[in-house]
Amino acid sequence: MPTTWDVLVIGGGVAGLSAVIAARRLGAAARLIESAPLALRGGNARHARNFRIAHAEPQFFAPGAYTEHEFLSELVRTTGGGTDVDLARSLIADTTDVVDWLAGNGVVLQNPAIGAIPFSRRTAFLLGGGKAMINALYETAEKIGVVIRYDSEAMVLGQNGAGLWEVEIRKGAATERVRAQTVVAASGGPGLRAEGLILRGGAYSDGAWMQRLIEAGARTIGDPASGHMVAVDARGPRVDGGIVTRITALPYGLVVDRDAFAVESPGAGSGRTHYARWGARIAQCPEGLAFLILDAEGLSRAPPSALAPVRAATPAGLAEALGLDGAALARAVEGAKKLAGPPFFAFPMRAGLTFVHFGLAVDGSMRVKMRDGRIFPTLFAAGMIMAANILPRGYLAGLGVTLSVVSGRRAGEAAARHALA
């Protein structure tokens, strides 16, 4: 093994994998550090399903067309003009060959004619979902000679006199110093600690490495207090619940808080954006807790969710099962014209955080900017750690994986070129 790596990639999600594969394909000696164990590798991409790509003509994986211009204007709209338009435009241009690149690295897409996926002109679906993609990319990385370490966390970063990075990596009780010409930070976005909040992504993407880079002088972008949140089942796991604990049937029923007061969410209709509005609204409820009450008709309209609803014949019975005040819930149910009658069903809910609109500022080559206005020439950032450059607010379906691939690939190639020059 080399004493000095050309490219050291920190984080084994789809951004890190894209970076390390791209760097290795240019001939760089590349090493990947993943903090999760093998079984939980891959960051939040494990929970991904589809990814957004621009395409000018119908493709086998996506019908119709979705132009780069349309992609960009939707991004500008959803971020209220907050996106870095030049960077976004150039990254969106890169999305046109993401499908070919992924397929060339072993990732299989789903034929839309097979299965039950919704019609989607904007996104391509991964056969078997994000974990299948992750498995394929790890296999490719190993095959082409990337050295991979699991259960390994990068702790301390420093530069020696020769300008080489010295990174301390901890695996269990053992510590190892790794020297590298370039470092790609692809360790995911920051976490957000708030009372009652559930993290939809994995426990290993905790933002600790990003915090260390900020302490080392990296400039940040976005708002650390703003995140994309949706309603999730409060009975689900505190982290890593992914897609299946999401509660989406809120428009079909009554939402009450811990005191059994009806909760309204202004502007949360039944459109596509209602999920995020409800997430933020529930986060503001006392203890961050709310309950969705449905009648049989409402439940039949709800898509299946991982945990069966609480069921009772009367509002009083439901209140008892949920630990709510019976009289107050009865009043709320009566006041809500939405509920026809027994039996009643309920889902306890909390806000589930998808990602935070906060990260490291980067330039067009994914090099990390410094607070003093300079640029780290050999430190790159890719994936959700730099997503706030593109997505300082709002969300577009399937953008996480796309952004991770295009930024990862660009960072990996730039790092390799720098190291090999």
Added chain:
Amino acid sequence: MPSPDLAREAERVLRICAACMYCDGLCPVFPALTGKHEHSGAEKIYLANLCHNCRACWHDCQYAPPHPFAVNVPATLAALRRESYADHVWPGALGRGFRRPALGAGIFVGVALAVMLMVLAPHGSWAALHRARPGPGSFYAVAPLGLMMGLAGASAGWAVLSLVISTRRFWRAISGEARLRLSPRALMLAAADIVTLRHLDGGGPGCNETGPRFSQRRRIFHQIMVAGFVLLVAATLAAAFFQHFLGVMPPFAPMSLPVVLGVAGGVAVVVGAAGLLAIEAKPEREPSERGETRLNLVFLVMIEIVVLSGLALLLWRDTAAMGPLLALHLGLVTGFFAAVPASKALHAPFRAAAILRSAAERLSRRRREARNAATFE
């Protein structure tokens, strides 16, 4: 009935799958969950038998252990599948064979020994069997034609009768609430899925029998074995034709149709079953269900023994070993058919029934969609 624990676990897992649906491109099991909050017992055993155990969904599962949801679809459905064999097999007493595979193996060995003794008895001793002379008609000197026909006919008839009744019981269970329309097109579609073993392709790239890497090995070896079995049936029919209509007595000449078909079929079965055994002998532990693995191993070993004994007979039929080998082969064939109803053989018609229901539902969904599209135009 499946144990309450197993039924509860299956309900829990399928609920999570219905909420996730990331695997809907892998095989027809997942699309069948679309929009369903609950799954009846019949629905569950239908899905369990529709599953071909390719394990793609295990490797692709974001909720597989060590995730706290600990979703394990292949092992859960395998356990349900085994219960469905036990619950629908006729006669019901054979159900034990699917909870303890020793029963199938026991029938195989017991009947084989009994038949060998039956063949041996008139000769008095093994030594006497050795003295049987090679040449035309020599087989019938070892065991009279009537005895051979009787044993083969009775055991094969028993196997077919049991499989037919068991499958009818299973079909009634899974088709009862579904209100299916079995058109010729549905039958064609199902036949194509069976011949190509399409549902072992993991949605395209193949099975995951030994890890995240895809492979088509199981599919290929299985169909080599099935093709071999078909050739062996053809060889048997050809032999009967030669004897009854052409008056040629076995053993037949090396280049005769029955022998050529028999050798090709025998070799194919031995190779196919060996390939499957190699995969089955070291399965990935977590997504495998031990009971099913044992059933598979017992069945495959039975097949290998029977077919190897036939090839051995062919190879040494002109030597003094012919008599004992014929007795052995006759015993093993009879034992095999006797044990078939309590063996993994049941998976073939059960899975075919599940595939047929899936094909019929796929067609009616397509018809519905076409009708809706027409309404909107």
